[in-house]
Amino acid sequence: MKPNRLEALFALLEETPNDPFLFYGIALEYLKTDENKAISYFEKLLTDFPDYVPTYYHAAQLYSELGRRPQAQQTYEKGLQVSSAQAEHHAYKELRSAYTNFMLEEDDEE
Structure with missing residues (x-):
């Protein structure tokens, strides 16, 4: 039997x-099934690996959704x-776009 992705990642x-x-x-795997577990892993990344750029986009989006x-x-x-x-120009542009949309959503709620 083939291990699932989570099992493989934990191994x-x-x-x-x-x-x-x-x-x-x-x-990212937990993001599909358990937002609370996902956010705990994103928070670990933000704390222990603050220079790992890919974390910020998904963590911020999940915080917003929650x-x-x-x-x-x-x-x-x-x-x-x-x-x-x-x-990291590409990541910066993606984050900037997502952040702009996030701030516009806040303006729409007021």
Whole structure:
């Protein structure tokens, strides 16, 4: 029987426990089935691997979906800082676009 993605990611994580890509993959897998577990893995990434740029987009979106707007805004803003500092232009543009939409949604709610 073929292991599912989560099982495979957890097995790899045992071998390389400091690989942010594995935590990111786990968070994305949980995003499909369990938002609370997903956010806990995104928060681990934000705390333990703050330079891992891909985290910010999905974490901020999930915070927003969960109604945690202050955390979403803070995460977008931090992600913009980190991606800019690392010259991750594509990630910066995606974050900037998502952040702009996020802020426009806030304006629509007022």
